[in-house]
Amino acid sequence: MERCLVPMNAESFFPNNIKAALQNDPPGEWIPSVPVNSIRLHSGYPAPQLVPSKELKEAVTQLLEEEKDLPLHYIGSPRIDTLKDWVRQRQDVRGMYAKNEELLITAGACQAIDLIARIFLDKDAVVVVESPTYMEALEIFQNYTDKILTIPIDKDGLQTEQLAELLAERKKKGLTMPTFLYTIPTFHNPTGTTMTEGRRKQVLELAEEYDFLVLEDDAYGELGFNNNPKTLKSMDSNERVLYVGSLSKVVAPGMRIGWVHATEKFIQALFWFKKDLEHPFAQATMATLLENTDFILRLRNLSETYQKKCQVMLAALEKHLPRNASWFVPEGGYFVWVNIPGVDTEKLLSKATEEGVSFLPGKYFFLNQTEGAEYLRLSFSYESEENIAKGIEKLGNVIVSKL
Amino acid sequence: MERCLVPMNAESFFPNNIKAALQNDPPGEWIPSVPVNSIRLHSGYPAPQLVPSKELKEAVTQLLEEEKDLPLHYIGSPRIDTLKDWVRQRQDVRGMYAKNEELLITAGACQAIDLIARIFLDKDAVVVVESPTYMEALEIFQNYTDKILTIPIDKDGLQTEQLAELLAERKKKGLTMPTFLYTIPTFHNPTGTTMTEGRRKQVLELAEEYDFLVLEDDAYGELGFNNNPKTLKSMDSNERVLYVGSLSKVVAPGMRIGWVHATEKFIQALFWFKKDLEHPFAQATMATLLENTDFILRLRNLSETYQKKCQVMLAALEKHLPRNASWFVPEGGYFVWVNIPGVDTEKLLSKATEEGVSFLPGKYFFLNQTEGAEYLRLSFSYESEENIAKGIEKLGNVIVSKL
Numbered sequence: 146m147e148r149c150l151v152p153m154n155a156e157s158f159f160p161n162n163i164k165a166a167l168q169n170d171p172p173g174e175w176i177p178s179v180p181v182n183s184i185r186l187h188s189g190y191p192a193p194q195l196v197p198s199k200e201l202k203e204a205v206t207q208l209l210e211e212e213k214d215l216p217l218h219y220i221g222s223p224r225i226d227t228l229k230d231w232v233r234q235r236q237d238v239r240g241m242y243a244k245n246e247e248l249l250i251t252a253g254a255c256q257a258i259d260l261i262a263r264i265f266l267d268k269d270a271v272v273v274v275e276s277p278t279y280m281e282a283l284e285i286f287q288n289y290t291d292k293i294l295t296i297p298i299d300k301d302g303l304q305t306e307q308l309a310e311l312l313a314e315r316k317k318k319g320l321t322m323p324t325f326l327y328t329i330p331t332f333h334n335p336t337g338t339t340m341t342e343g344r345r346k347q348v349l350e351l352a353e354e355y356d357f358l359v360l361e362d363d364a365y366g367e368l369g370f371n372n373n374p375k376t377l378k379s380m381d382s383n384e385r386v387l388y389v390g391s392l393s394k395v396v397a398p399g400m401r402i403g404w405v406h407a408t409e410k411f412i413q414a415l416f417w418f419k420k421d422l423e424h425p426f427a428q429a430t431m432a433t434l435l436e437n438t439d440f441i442l443r444l445r446n447l448s449e450t451y452q453k454k455c456q457v458m459l460a461a462l463e464k465h466l467p468r469n470a471s472w473f474v475p476e477g478g479y480f481v482w483v484n485i486p487g488v489d490t491e492k493l494l495s496k497a498t499e500e501g502v503s504f505l506p507g508k509y510f511f512l513n514q515t516e517g518a519e520y521l522r523l524s525f526s527y528e529s530e531e532n533i534a535k536g537i538e539k540l541g542n543v544i545v546s547k548l
Numbered sequence: 549m550e551r552c553l554v555p556m557n558a559e560s561f562f563p564n565n566i567k568a569a570l571q572n573d574p575p576g577e578w579i580p581s582v583p584v585n586s587i588r589l590h591s592g593y594p595a596p597q598l599v600p601s602k603e604l605k606e607a608v609t610q611l612l613e614e615e616k617d618l619p620l621h622y623i624g625s626p627r628i629d630t631l632k633d634w635v636r637q638r639q640d641v642r643g644m645y646a647k648n649e650e651l652l653i654t655a656g657a658c659q660a661i662d663l664i665a666r667i668f669l670d671k672d673a674v675v676v677v678e679s680p681t682y683m684e685a686l687e688i689f690q691n692y693t694d695k696i697l698t699i700p701i702d703k704d705g706l707q708t709e710q711l712a713e714l715l716a717e718r719k720k721k722g723l724t725m726p727t728f729l730y731t732i733p734t735f736h737n738p739t740g741t742t743m744t745e746g747r748r749k750q751v752l753e754l755a756e757e758y759d760f761l762v763l764e765d766d767a768y769g770e771l772g773f774n775n776n777p778k779t780l781k782s783m784d785s786n787e788r789v790l791y792v793g794s795l796s797k798v799v800a801p802g803m804r805i806g807w808v809h810a811t812e813k814f815i816q817a818l819f820w821f822k823k824d825l826e827h828p829f830a831q832a833t834m835a836t837l838l839e840n841t842d843f844i845l846r847l848r849n850l851s852e853t854y855q856k857k858c859q860v861m862l863a864a865l866e867k868h869l870p871r872n873a874s875w876f877v878p879e880g881g882y883f884v885w886v887n888i889p890g891v892d893t894e895k896l897l898s899k900a901t902e903e904g905v906s907f908l909p910g911k912y913f914f915l916n917q918t919e920g921a922e923y924l925r926l927s928f929s930y931e932s933e934e935n936i937a938k939g940i941e942k943l944g945n946v947i948v949s950k951l
Contacts, residue, residue, distance in 0.1 A: 155813035217800035259823035397620035399828035410558035420662035425802035
């Protein structure tokens, strides 16, 4: 080994599909660098006072007193099954009847989406996404294929007529048909919109007609201010929907608990490729917490709190944003999507962070990042009502002084 | 939607590489079904009394009192960095100097191995593994390629001369050369053997000569009864080694904490494809636990306990197994690998579980499962000394009564 070494050529070891994926922007490019004490309107985090840290501490104490070392081994904690039972019952309550074999617990919705991409997508596969859409999902799909098609969103969610046209045209031209549509039909990230029931039906009809699957991301689906619309999965009579649920937005993202509900064959394949094994400590802790939680009451508290925060944000937007700015009024979830004609929101962000307020520029939610320049996403979930009002005032001042 | 539906054809949605992978045995086929109260000599679990459940309970209490909601969000807990620092310092102590950019925290060694497979393997890639080897790693590699080559193990670890021959022959014939060698050089799973220093040097020389990478799985590397051999990574002067470490065997597998130490380009790519995000609660809890742990003392306790258990097992094997049985004497780790000529260990297992003792049949550790029929893996890690002695006596009786 004392010969003169030729330095190893790291890149030469990557297969072509990996080399291609590495050409995209690196993961997390969208995360803004924000000074401490900034008002964080970019974070899709739950409100700190709604994160059950005291209850989690108690849950861990109870769990380890009752189960000793069991949840610290690979398998053995009975609460791994308890968590799955809880999820199954929660799906039932919402009209999505699942057998145990139709459920897979994952490390949050992101791992669920990645696993779904893993079993369905190769470089020739076609995927349809909403435009704009969740940037993490875009990052995931781009790791597998560059054949991503986009359909715009309006106030009623995905524009299904445009989807129908796209599908008809591809069929006519003999082009590869999509493997799946990725959608966040309820309290959409980033737009806050909700797909109407008519459009939901049309999505399922199109899935039948053109034989594709639907990946329904329902991370915000129980956070309606007044009611929660029926999920696509609950309307699906032919097992075409792969439903992704998550406790990140209703309990705590740091616990990394999500799930997939889909037909047994798909769940088997997802399990096959899920190679981080179970997360017994996290899953059993969550199961213990949920045993001790009145979940319906919890959801009610969340929705009341977030509705108030949203109202504060909307009022402040009315007051402080220029007349030509506009936004969708959300009926649940975490986000308000704002359009400010003539303003480049990426440039605006650097000014805004100097003034102590942050948001996410719209471009990160578009496959083609030349789009979305005049949009931004605001989160009302994390900051206090007071800070939301202050933050929007600051933002308004920055926009006005820039114009 | 009220038309007569054609049932969806689930399989039609899988790309060819996924269809091929799904032809293998399903994951976890090797996990035996064992009655309660059985003596579990199949489990590669740490000893229950060495799992720090009390300390973990205290760590969670301290963490959530000090950090409140921080470790329950996506990012924000300072202890995510603390954990990485701890790992970096641990690598340093062992002669593997890492920059932060050369480390990635993973959900255990399995996720690390899967991510490494993800960035390097496509269906045309060639991998070399030891025979026998860790069955989870075999499952992982088979999800990516069917071009897996095996090199046998003897008491001194991987037979590097055979590796040299294989490489020379493939080179001569113009065949695809391996992307990486997967090895567990220290206290090997399942054989308990340790690769000699001379062979370690030869592995690294061959990696230079034939331009391949080395995936070093060091899950047991600090569990030497007397000393811990130098890792391949510490001897690697050209960044060819991707080192995988884990806290599963030295703290608790249920926490799912492992890591990769490799050249920065590789770590960037691994991070790119790691889509379960961080696990802030698990990572910050582990960081808090380690802050309060004298790790050197902990390792000393582990190695003393496991050495005693191993001695009890070896003495019992001498006493109760037929004369023609043989095994490697381990110098650390969790396992004893036993050869019993003329005995089919898969058939033996069903008799043994009836008598209240379990082990893992050797076949599961071979790519070609027609091999290994006369071998079995025993774990001395989990059961008490008393149960180990009893379990081996039972096993001896079953073998004798079967012969």
